[in-house]
Amino acid sequence: MRQYMASLWALIKKDLIQEWRSKDIISAMLAFAVLTLFIFNYALSLSPQAQASIATGIVWVLVVFAGTLGINRSFSAEQDQGCFDALLLGSPDLSLVYLAKMLSNFLIMALLALFLLPVYSLLYNYSLFNGLFVGLILLGAWAYSAMATLLAGLSVQTRMRDMLLPVLLFPLLIPVNIAVVKAGAGILEGLPFADISIWFTLLAAYAVIITTISSMVFEYVIKE
Amino acid sequence: MKLEVRGLSKRFGKTKVLNSAEFSLQSGEIIGLLGKNGAGKTTLLRLLAGISRAESGDFYLDGQPWHASKNENRRMIAMLAHQPWLYENLTAIENLRFYDQLYHCQLGETALRQLLAKVGLEANARQVVRGFSRGMKQRLAIARCLLHQPKILLMDEPFTGLDDDGSQMLLQVLQEEHAKDHIILASTHELSQLGTIADGYLRVEAGKVLAASPTEVLA
Numbered sequence: 001m002r003q004y005m006a007s008l009w010a011l012i013k014k015d016l017i018q019e020w021r022s023k024d025i026i027s028a029m030l031a032f033a034v035l036t037l038f039i040f041n042y043a044l045s046l047s048p049q050a051q052a053s054i055a056t057g058i059v060w061v062l063v064v065f066a067g068t069l070g071i072n073r074s075f076s077a078e079q080d081q082g083c084f085d086a087l088l089l090g091s092p093d094l095s096l097v098y099l100a101k102m103l104s105n106f107l108i109m110a111l112l113a114l115f116l117l118p119v120y121s122l123l124y125n126y127s128l129f130n131g132l133f134v135g136l137i138l139l140g141a142w143a144y145s146a147m148a149t150l151l152a153g154l155s156v157q158t159r160m161r162d163m164l165l166p167v168l169l170f171p172l173l174i175p176v177n178i179a180v181v182k183a184g185a186g187i188l189e190g191l192p193f194a195d196i197s198i199w200f201t202l203l204a205a206y207a208v209i210i211t212t213i214s215s216m217v218f219e220y221v222i223k224e
Numbered sequence: 225m226k227l228e229v230r231g232l233s234k235r236f237g238k239t240k241v242l243n244s245a246e247f248s249l250q251s252g253e254i255i256g257l258l259g260k261n262g263a264g265k266t267t268l269l270r271l272l273a274g275i276s277r278a279e280s281g282d283f284y285l286d287g288q289p290w291h292a293s294k295n296e297n298r299r300m301i302a303m304l305a306h307q308p309w310l311y312e313n314l315t316a317i318e319n320l321r322f323y324d325q326l327y328h329c330q331l332g333e334t335a336l337r338q339l340l341a342k343v344g345l346e347a348n349a350r351q352v353v354r355g356f357s358r359g360m361k362q363r364l365a366i367a368r369c370l371l372h373q374p375k376i377l378l379m380d381e382p383f384t385g386l387d388d389d390g391s392q393m394l395l396q397v398l399q400e401e402h403a404k405d406h407i408i409l410a411s412t413h414e415l416s417q418l419g420t421i422a423d424g425y426l427r428v429e430a431g432k433v434l435a436a437s438p439t440e441v442l443a
Binding site for chain 1: 274275277295298299301302303305306310311314318323325328352372
């Protein structure tokens with residue numbers, strides 16, 4: 001178990017150092033998210049009541065679209081230099097490769113989401129700093145990363161990788177999108193947790209199931 | 225140690241690259257893998273490494289069934305491929321440290337630096353790989369291969385990109401591995417280098433892997 005964790009940490013650390021140096025993924029995600037947020041700000045004049053029901057949708061759309069932009073490139077280092085093969089040959093357990101990439105993607109998405117919340121609050125003069133809301137976005141980001149990482153591993157090996165990921169991913173994310181938007185609107189409207197807990201349960205179940213299945217099938221997805 | 229391959233087949237779409245290929249590799253031998261472009265040398269090396277799935281075929285190590293893709297067996301193999309398998313935004317020492325952690329070798333900083341010195345990259349330890357030339361990447365890839373002391377060394381055109389010093393270093397490395405009784409299989413088109421140390425040759429031709437004698441090959 002100690003060795004498993006050490007390998008997992010080595011893989012995550014490698015991804016984060018690479019991203020810190022290149023800023024390939026985070027810069028593309030941030031530029032897209034901030035620009036879109038600005039456009040929404042000028043396009044929509046929202047009353048406080050409308051804010052409660054729409055804010056989650058806006059934030060989540062940005063997280064999902066920017067995330068897709070980033071996750072599409074998350075395997076590029078492995079693909080460009082053939083490092084996928086090195087991981088196939090060297091990794092003590094191939095589920096590690098999936099888990100590490102999923103966690104790296106989750107961390108980058110969480111960073112993006114945590115950056116977007118204050119920017120949104122400033123632009124729309126509507127605070128999204130609610131512990132439950134932040135927890136919801138992070139849980140949604142986990143569910144999203146779990147599915148997107150598996151599909152990115154599949155699509156990166158095809159010539160149509162930029163187009164294939166969204167085509168495969170978005171239909172499979174419908175339960176996550178509905179759960180996040182419904183639960184988020186409930187939180188911002190001040191509904192009691194019992195009324196929205198079903199959406200949290202759905203998200204958590206989705207995240208756990210997809211993470212587990214993906215860890216088991218990842219080897220077959222990436223192997224020739 | 226003897227690695228036997230029986231009935232190995234692989235197809236890409238309608239093209240059958242390997243068709244019931246049979247051969248064996250013995251430890252303490254450096255074997256050159258020959259064949260025309262597209263004959264299936266790289267495919268054969270990838271199948272041996274367990275990176276690609278064979279359509280059919282069995283592997284035996286010392287008479288016992290052996291699967292390259294099994295976790296414990298994968299560690300016995302190192303492969304030097306066309307691509308260097310290096311992370312371009314990590315430094316040379318960070319790349320080695322990453323693979324060291326992945327393989328649980330627990331080599332210290334000194335051992336990793338010694339490995340870099342062995343391939344002539346000690347002065348470039350803290351340099352990001354993105355700035356390396358093709359030959360420097362090849363040298364670092366050789367260090368990566370040696371890191372976990374593999375028993376089976378598979379090399380695809382190992383002299384690619386290396387200058388004269390680099391080629392001499394690689395010959396030295398191969399002779400050291402040879403002395404450790406490891407299995408070494410290296411594909412090549414250029415026999416002037418490998419030909420000086422190879423014990424035998426295999427030729428991939430029409431989906432089969434055939435033994436070729438050094439005198440025939442070097443003639």
